[in-house]
Amino acid sequence: xxxxxxxxxxxxxxxxxxxxxxxxxxxxxxxxxxxxxxxxxxxxxxxxxxxxxxxxxxxxxxxxxxxxxxxxxxxxxxxxxxxxxxxxxxxxxxxxxxxxxxxxxxxxxxxxxxxxxxxxxxxxxxxxxxxxxxxxxxxxxxxxxxxxxxxxxxxxxxxxxxxxxxxxxxxxxxxxxxxxxxxxxxxxxxxxxxxxxxxxxxxxxxxxxxxxxxxxxxxxxxxxxxxxxxxxxxxxxxxxxxxxxxxxxxxxxxxxxxxxxxxx
Numbered sequence: 001x002x003x004x005x006x007x008x009x010x011x012x013x014x015x016x017x018x019x020x021x022x023x024x025x026x027x028x029x030x031x032x033x034x035x036x037x038x039x040x041x042x043x044x045x046x047x048x049x050x051x052x053x054x055x056x057x058x059x060x061x062x063x064x065x066x067x068x069x070x071x072x073x074x075x076x077x078x079x080x081x082x083x084x085x086x087x088x089x090x091x092x093x094x095x096x097x098x099x100x101x102x103x104x105x106x107x108x109x110x111x112x113x114x115x116x117x118x119x120x121x122x123x124x125x126x127x128x129x130x131x132x133x134x135x136x137x138x139x140x141x142x143x144x145x146x147x148x149x150x151x152x153x154x155x156x157x158x159x160x161x162x163x164x165x166x167x168x169x170x171x172x173x174x175x176x177x178x179x180x181x182x183x184x185x186x187x188x189x190x191x192x193x194x195x196x197x198x199x200x201x202x203x204x205x206x207x208x209x210x211x212x213x214x215x216x217x218x219x220x221x222x223x224x225x226x227x228x229x230x231x232x233x234x235x236x237x238x239x240x241x242x243x244x245x246x247x248x249x250x251x252x253x254x255x256x257x258x259x260x261x262x263x264x
Contacts, residue, residue, distance in 0.1 A: 006251040010244045017240055040229040048226045061215070062230050068211040069200055069235065075128065076135020076203070077196035083136065084143035084188065092151045092177065093169055109141040113199065117206050126207040134206075135199030142195065143188035150184025151177045179257060186250035193242040197235065 022042055029039045040048075049059050087105075091098040108116070117134060124130040154177045162172045178185075204213025212235050219228035 010248040065215040072200035073196040079132040080136035080139025088147040134203035138195045138199030139192040146188035150181025190246045194239040
């Protein structure tokens, strides 16, 4: 696959998603009949951030909150994906690990995070570990399932080749399982990017100040709907762009390993 094709596909996806989102935005506001006092259209957000007299100050507030949210999401993304990778590796190597950990993971995943948030805050305090746990929980389960599935995709024939040449289970994992699991690993990464942002926003309601989560809550309480819609638009745009960047990285890596042709 050519470099232009690798780059072009995520860009086309991004353009389509943005166009569809804007069209749905206009349709939602027009068809629901919600009061104009509480709704804003794309041009209103553009005006608030770029053309109004106080646009510079507005932009500074929104981007400042976004920067903190990206830090919180990055913490959750790294924590959730790291734990998911380690657990998936352990589950493949030792069968008893899955029986010991999956029930607990399922229980934590099925409980709404909003209900768990006060407990997590009490246990870990309002800081780094609280954000890492809450955001990481959102990332952990889908990443774990995808990575474990990918690592188990090794065929018996491929495993036998490594074993015949004196390889151990670790060699099978390193030389065969991880390269084979690359599509599943990148699928986990793509899912985890917006998931980490969602988890960070929930965590920020209870912990981090000067963040999008806190700013949305404050804007809603103070009827600052211009800022509210701007925050929502910006964090949504970052989620979409993050997903597309993960897709772009996936295309380059899979093409490097000869797995990109089938994906088109």
